[in-house]
Amino acid sequence: MRHAACLAFALLLAGCAATPPPIETITGKPIPDDQVKQTILTLALTEWANFGKQRVYQEDGVEVIKPVGVWEDDRKGSVLVAKYWKLLDPDSQLTGYDCEDPWSAVFISYVMRMAGAGNRFPYSETHSDYINAARRHGLGLEPGIAIAAERIEAYAPQRGDLVCYWRGRQPILYDELPAGRFAGHCDIVVGIRPSELEVIGGNVENAVAMRHIPATSDDHLAGPDGIVLDPDHPYFVVLRVEYLR
Numbered sequence: 001m002r003h004a005a006c007l008a009f010a011l012l013l014a015g016c017a018a019t020p021p022p023i024e025t026i027t028g029k030p031i032p033d034d035q036v037k038q039t040i041l042t043l044a045l046t047e048w049a050n051f052g053k054q055r056v057y058q059e060d061g062v063e064v065i066k067p068v069g070v071w072e073d074d075r076k077g078s079v080l081v082a083k084y085w086k087l088l089d090p091d092s093q094l095t096g097y098d099c100e101d102p103w104s105a106v107f108i109s110y111v112m113r114m115a116g117a118g119n120r121f122p123y124s125e126t127h128s129d130y131i132n133a134a135r136r137h138g139l140g141l142e143p144g145i146a147i148a149a150e151r152i153e154a155y156a157p158q159r160g161d162l163v164c165y166w167r168g169r170q171p172i173l174y175d176e177l178p179a180g181r182f183a184g185h186c187d188i189v190v191g192i193r194p195s196e197l198e199v200i201g202g203n204v205e206n207a208v209a210m211r212h213i214p215a216t217s218d219d220h221l222a223g224p225d226g227i228v229l230d231p232d233h234p235y236f237v238v239l240r241v242e243y244l245r
Contacts, residue, residue, distance in 0.1 A: 043114055051207040053210070055210045072203070078097050121146060133178075146242040162241065164235065168182070174236050221235045
């Protein structure tokens with residue numbers, strides 16, 4: 001019954017929504033270069049608020065969520081996730097009810113496009129696509145984009161940058177980039193506190209949620225030895241967003 005209801009809702013949503021025109025900004029007008037960074041932050045915080053401002057904490061090795069807000073397969077959450085998919089692919093009928101379809105990279109793509117990144121961000125439903133593109137950009141192999149891959153021990157993330165970790169059984173190292181398609185996850189840095197970064201990501205505990213990541217005293221994800229401070233997530237690259245059009 002639940003599957004039938006989910007399918008019916010997805011078809012209803014698809015039938016009611018016309019194919020949207022290409023959208024570059026939240027205002028319908030070009031966003032100046034010096035405002036793109038702030039727009040990324042505003043959008044990430046707005047979508048986080050739409051999901052109930054959930055924060056994910058580690059307590060005794062277990063992830064705890066405070067407060068409990070909206071989930072991807074709630075009616076409201078499903079509509080929000082469908083919005084992210086539609087901007088990436090106007091023909092998509094996916095919603096938050098389609099829980100087996102990861103949407104964390106779709107969320108990043110949504111924020112970047114709506115913030116005015118234009119054609120200088122490689123939008124994708126897979127994080128590795130734009131991680132690899134950022135590394136190729138740094139190597140001079142892909143000059144047309146506006147993100148550059150940085151080593152976590154050498155570059156301190158700024159608000160609006162992306163921090164990324166690999167997932168699965170196969171470790172990915174910075175020196176291996178570009179590395180083809182691999183499982184990963186990226187979050188947007190929205191706050192910098194003493195020895196801690198606040199980041200927002202999509203499909204985090206089935207929502208848009210905030211995590212608190214340990215950092216060095218000078219805001220790096222790793223010390224000079226390259227050892228990551230976060231014991232739970234193997235961060236290996238920062239994507240510096242250059243905010244150029």
